[in-house]
Amino acid sequence: ATPGYEIVKRSYDLPCFGCEMRCPTITTFISHMQGKHRLYFSDIGAWLECPCGRQFLSTTAVRTHVKDPLNLVSSGCSIRSVVLCWQHRVGGAETETPQGNFTSGA
Numbered sequence: 001a002t003p004g005y006e007i008v009k010r011s012y013d014l015p016c017f018g019c020e021m022r023c024p025t026i027t028t029f030i031s032h033m034q035g036k037h038r039l040y041f042s043d044i045g046a047w048l049e050c051p052c053g054r055q056f057l058s059t060t061a062v063r064t065h066v067k068d069p070l071n072l073v074s075s076g077c078s079i080r081s082v083v084l085c086w087q088h089r090v091g092g093a094e095t096e097t098p099q100g101n102f103t104s105g106a
Contacts, residue, residue: 001087002087002098004089004090005087005088005089005090005097005098006087006088006090007085007086007087008085008086008087008088008094009049009083009084009085010083010084011025011026011080011081011082011083011084012024012025014026014029014084015094015095016029016032016033016037017033017037017039017043017044017046017095017097018033018036018037018039019036019037025080026048026079026080026082026083026084027079029084030059034059040058041057041058042057043099044086044095044097044099045086045087045097045098045099046084046085046086046097047084047085047086048062048082048083048084048085049082049083049085050062050065050066050077050081050082051076051077051081051082052077055085056082062079062082063079065077066078066079066082
């Protein structure tokens with residue numbers, strides 16, 4: 001993590017980095033943030049982490065990964081078990097990231 005920041009890993013109650021909305025799941029978070037705000041993981045310095053340990057910077061990459069039948073068998077990878085990871089300023093708002101200091105009041 002960047003000095004003064006800590007890494008958050010979460011799969012539920014996700015703060016949108018573009019507005020006040022909270023998203024209950026990864027899939028609603030992605031469709032809301034990318035669909036409504038045109039914000040992507042690289043914009044906010046976030047990434048997705050699969051239970052198998054692989055990290056992804058795009059939804060296309062993670063979807064391709066979880067659809068691979070070999071992954072399903074070996075490590076139970078699924079879009080529902082993916083977690084969103086981001087850095088936020090210690091003591092700051094949940095969405096204060098080194099990338100853009102988005103503040104959604106969360």
